[in-house]
Amino acid sequence: xxxxxxxxxxxxxxxxxxxxxxxxxxxxxxxxxxxxxxxxxxxxxxxxxxxxxxxxxxxxxxxxxxxxxxxxxxxxxxxxxxxxxxxxxxxxxxxxxxxxxxxxxxxxxxxxxxxxxxxxxxxxxxxxxxxxxxxxxxxxxxxxxxxxxxxxxxxxxxxxxxxxxxxxxxxxxxxxxxxxxxxxxxxxxxxxxxxxxxxxxxxxxxxxxxxxxxxxxxxxxxxxxxxxxxxxxxxxxxxxxxxxxxxxxxxxxxxxxxxxxxxxxxxxxxxxxxxxxxxxxxxxxxxxxxxxxxxxxxxxxxxxxxxxxxxxxxxxxxxxxxxxxxxxxxxxxxxxxxxxxxxxxxxxxxxxxxxxxxxxxxxxxxxxxxxxxxxxxxxxxxxxxxxxxxxxxxxxxxxxxxxx
Numbered sequence: 089x090x091x092x093x094x095x096x097x098x099x100x101x102x103x104x105x106x107x108x109x110x111x112x113x114x115x116x117x118x119x120x121x122x123x124x125x126x127x128x129x130x131x132x133x134x135x136x137x138x139x140x141x142x143x144x145x146x147x148x149x150x151x152x153x154x155x156x157x158x159x160x161x162x163x164x165x166x167x168x169x170x171x172x173x174x175x176x177x178x179x180x181x182x183x184x185x186x187x188x189x190x191x192x193x194x195x196x197x198x199x200x201x202x203x204x205x206x207x208x209x210x211x212x213x214x215x216x217x218x219x220x221x222x223x224x225x226x227x228x229x230x231x232x233x234x235x236x237x238x239x240x241x242x243x244x245x246x247x248x249x250x251x252x253x254x255x256x257x258x259x260x261x262x263x264x265x266x267x268x269x270x271x272x273x274x275x276x277x278x279x280x281x282x283x284x285x286x287x288x289x290x291x292x293x294x295x296x297x298x299x300x301x302x303x304x305x306x307x308x309x310x311x312x313x314x315x316x317x318x319x320x321x322x323x324x325x326x327x328x329x330x331x332x333x334x335x336x337x338x339x340x341x342x343x344x345x346x347x348x349x350x351x352x353x354x355x356x357x358x359x360x361x362x363x364x365x366x367x368x369x370x371x372x373x374x375x376x377x378x379x380x381x382x383x384x385x386x387x388x389x390x391x392x393x394x395x396x397x398x399x400x401x402x403x404x405x406x407x408x409x410x411x412x413x414x415x416x417x418x419x420x421x422x423x424x425x426x427x428x429x430x431x432x433x434x435x436x437x438x439x440x441x442x443x444x445x446x447x448x449x450x451x452x453x454x455x456x457x458x459x460x461x462x463x464x465x466x467x468x469x470x471x472x473x474x475x476x477x478x479x480x481x482x483x484x485x486x487x488x489x490x491x492x
Contacts, residue, residue: 093359099234101401102131103227106242107133108384109145112196113179114240116154117394119203129207129403130236132202132229136212137202138197140189142346144307146280146299148452149153149185153387157420158191161301163280170285170440179448184280184308186299187383193228215243238397247351257425258315261354261380262298264323265309268331268340273303282443285422285436287326291318293428293435296330305343311436314430317349319429331369354422363406366393373412378421378428379455396476417457420464439486446469 092428102118104111116128123129149162164181167176196289202209218239220224225239247260288294292314300306310326312318331340348371357373360366374389375382393411400407413421428435442451446467453459456465 092130096235101127101237102129104131104240107131107138107209112240114390115387116196116199117390126413132210132213132215136213138193139390140193143189144186146186147383148456149183150456150458151384158187159185160188160191161186165279166282168283168440168443169280170436171448176445177443181371184450220364220366225364239365241367243370245371259431260315260428261313261350261352263309263311263318264347265307266345267307269305269343270338270340272338274335274338275300275303275306277303283439291322293432335485350375352377354425362407367410376457378424384456400417413457430478
């Protein structure tokens with residue numbers, strides 16, 4: 089869209105650093121937002137081949153999005169276990185969903201390929217840094233410098249670490265999982281286990297997460313909320329122990345594996361470091377700090393942001409990104425993370441009470457950042473309200489920092 093002789097030579101109108109969930113979702117959203125035919129999008133990713141075989145995205149199906157056809161599994165019931173009892177929940181018209189990474193990539197890449205020369209994916213290339221030069225962005229890669237009107241940065245951020253004097257909470261949600269298969273039908277196909285706390289808590293807040301894909305096959309993940317990652321053997325032994333305890337008669341083979349780390353921090357994310365550079369995905373704070381849920385937040389963000397980008401390209405300016413979440417939900421996340429840091433031993437009981445006492449649809453909206461003020465008040469009133477009210481006082485310095 090650059091006029092001859094005007095400004096620097098532009099390699100692409102929009103360069104997206106990273107072709108994962110957020111990068112591909114934004115590229116698809118830009119096409120859906122009537123991106124002009126003479127506009128070019130370039131996605132740059134260090135992987136030679138794009139595949140999501142080692143990941144899944146799960147969420148409560150609350151918001152329409154462009155990847156409905158990628159949903160492979162739905163569960164009408166979900167449970168949380170603690171202290172030998174379980175809360176089994178459901179709500180009319182509400183399901184817990186799972187999108188396999190392979191299916192997401194397949195649909196996104198097909199959609200981008202249909203756009204022809206307007207979209208290019210450059211694989212096997214690492215974006216090293218971005219420089220906003222005022223009227224364009226320089227994208228420094230391992231193979232040279234490219235120029236764009238606008239740049240979107242979805243590269244994974246450095247994981248936050250607590251330092252001396254740091255008042256913010258810096259936890260990590262880290263996990264390893266296996267898709268396992270048994271010759272015998274052993275899984276409840278209509279029920280997802282979101283948190284099973286009846287496992288060892290010796291290494292910090294710990295639960296097992298189970299998504300049954302059919303009666304023989306399930307994803308089983310060992311998940312921790314702690315300040316540091318653990319040796320691989322800890323996760324693997326936890327999965328083995330859970331399978332032996334819950335399904336002692338079954339023999340399993342491992343079909344595939346996945347692993348991940350999600351920051352759970354009260355420190356603010358700088359999602360807009362300069363006018364022409366916007367951070368997206370985890371780098372932009374789109375993963376909910378208190379739960380790690382990201383898929384719906386990314387879809388809401390790109391749906392709102394893409395028309396702004398198209399308008400900016402038409403006008404020759406830049407696009408202000410929407411907020412990752414509201415001040416209200418940010419404050420609640422801050423209070424909850426402060427509570428987990430202060431009382432990690434109470435986490436299993438607190439999560440269990442949330443699922444046991446809060447109406448399922450209300451809690452699903454609350455966990456997904458789609459709730460109302462009334463939903464938030466219901467959660468606060470029916471959960472561990474006296475302790476959380478006290479934590480609001482303790483978290484006041486963190487809340488003041490977030491407002492700066």
